[in-house]
Amino acid sequence: MEYNNRKQVDMIIKNKFIKSFNNNSTLIFKEALININKLNEEGMIVKLFNEDNHFVGKGFYGKQNKGYGWIVSRDEEAIIDSEFFYQKIKAAVEKREAYYKDETTTAFRIFNGEGDGFGGFTIDYFDGFYMITWYSVGIFSFKEDILTGLKKAVKCTGIYEKKRFDEQGKYVKANDFISGEEASKPLIIKENGANFAVYLNDGPMVGVFLDQRDVRKTIRDYYVKDKTVLNTFSYTGAFSVFAVLGGATKTTSVDLANRSRLKTREQFEINSINPDEQNIIVDDVFNYFKYARRKELTFDLVILDPPSFARSKKRTFSATKDYVDLLIDGISITKDNGIIVASTNNSNIDMKKFKQFIDRAFKDLKIPYKIRETFSLPDDFNVSKDFPNGDYLKVIFVQKLTRRSN
Numbered sequence: 001m002e003y004n005n006r007k008q009v010d011m012i013i014k015n016k017f018i019k020s021f022n023n024n025s026t027l028i029f030k031e032a033l034i035n036i037n038k039l040n041e042e043g044m045i046v047k048l049f050n051e052d053n054h055f056v057g058k059g060f061y062g063k064q065n066k067g068y069g070w071i072v073s074r075d076e077e078a079i080i081d082s083e084f085f086y087q088k089i090k091a092a093v094e095k096r097e098a099y100y101k102d103e104t105t106t107a108f109r110i111f112n113g114e115g116d117g118f119g120g121f122t123i124d125y126f127d128g129f130y131m132i133t134w135y136s137v138g139i140f141s142f143k144e145d146i147l148t149g150l151k152k153a154v155k156c157t158g159i160y161e162k163k164r165f166d167e168q169g170k171y172v173k174a175n176d177f178i179s180g181e182e183a184s185k186p187l188i189i190k191e192n193g194a195n196f197a198v199y200l201n202d203g204p205m206v207g208v209f210l211d212q213r214d215v216r217k218t219i220r221d222y223y224v225k226d227k228t229v230l231n232t233f234s235y236t237g238a239f240s241v242f243a244v245l246g247g248a249t250k251t252t253s254v255d256l257a258n259r260s261r262l263k264t265r266e267q268f269e270i271n272s273i274n275p276d277e278q279n280i281i282v283d284d285v286f287n288y289f290k291y292a293r294r295k296e297l298t299f300d301l302v303i304l305d306p307p308s309f310a311r312s313k314k315r316t317f318s319a320t321k322d323y324v325d326l327l328i329d330g331i332s333i334t335k336d337n338g339i340i341v342a343s344t345n346n347s348n349i350d351m352k353k354f355k356q357f358i359d360r361a362f363k364d365l366k367i368p369y370k371i372r373e374t375f376s377l378p379d380d381f382n383v384s385k386d387f388p389n390g391d392y393l394k395v396i397f398v399q400k401l402t403r404r405s406n
């Protein structure tokens with residue numbers, strides 16, 4: 001059947017999975033579908049029915065990790081066109097009104113996929129510019145309608161995209177500029193009064209991860225005055241910048257990637273911080289731990305923000321398997337009563353499990369600890385209660401106690 005020049009298919013959900021769809025679960029997952037071979041073109045409209053032929057929801061087919069697409073409406077007659085996207089984006093933008101008005105923060109997420117009612121893509125704002133990230137070939141086929149909806153909802157200086165629909169969500173290398181004016185290179189955005197240099201058209205990452213905004217602010221405002229800070233997996237040094245702005249006596253940033261040195265220097269410089277007074281080390285974090293132990297270096301605050309999975313020359317790191325060991329390394333070079341900021345963006349590790357990792361690491365070292373605070377995604381990364389798995393970020397501030405202070 002043709003629909004809006006788009007193929008449409010009726011799909012049946014297996015009885016044993018229907019409950020999770022009644023729960024409003026918006027992800028369409030493979031195991032739940034009976035006639036899966038009917039899904040033959042990404043982007044096709046999918047109407048879902050239960051085995052008794054009652055309508056359940058309407059969505060689209062787009063392969064993304066474990067998912068086969070998203071339900072986007074409970075209305076059988078819904079038409080998924082530019083007007084549909086306009087309404088969704090407009091509602092999402094209205095929710096972020098306070099962010100748009102805040103002149104001290106000029107970069108934030110305005111549309112968070114299923115959290116804002118349409119899974120498969122996100123939109124970030126960078127001081128007048130918009131960045132759309134596509135997570136499947138299926139959602140990408142709606143590009144023109146989404147652009148029309150976006151342009152109607154907001155004034156865009158320029159629009160960029162990141163295609164992350166390669167296998168396993170890897171970035172597809174491309175010219176990421178779509179339309180409007182091109183952003184300066186770098187574009188300087190503000191976050192709680194600090195500056196960040198971002199590059200909208202320079203590979204998969206732009207230079208800052210917006211989801212750590214509240215964590216950076218908390219570090220700056222409450223944890224680092226007159227303290228020494230070790231920032232591991234530091235990338236462009238965003239945490240280090242906030243640490244210096246919060247009065248840290250010295251920061252040490254460690255990242256394997258060569259680019260991190262210049263990028264980190266740049267972030268310091270645009271915040272009027274002399275990079276020569278900070279340590280920037282290009283090395284494998286695990287080598288650095290060995291070096292620090294040999295030299296008996298210790299820090300007041302140690303930040304651990306590894307990727308979920310990373311392969312370096314010598315070893316691979318997998319958050320699910322190796323996080324406890326990473327914590328043990330980090331705790332070992334934290335001063336007594338110092339703080340470890342442990343972060344993971346792995347959606348297979350929920351807060352409960354992450355706290356168990358922390359507990360195992362401290363127990364292993366026979367050191368008492370106290371969890372000071374925890375963070376998940378900030379408000380602009382709106383999470384759907386129907387899809388709690390979307391709440392991927394977990395950050396724990398934990399204090400290393402001494403037996404006496406316990």
Ligand code: SAH
Pocket residue numbers: 207208209212232233234235236237238239254255256257260283284285286305306307310311312317
């Ligand atoms: N904490 C950063 C984001 C980290 S992104 C921030 O707040 O912006 C993950 C970084 O880990 C990448 O820059 C990558 O180069 C680095 N990385 C991956 N494996 C590593 C390893 N074994 N040692 C050091 N850095 C590593």
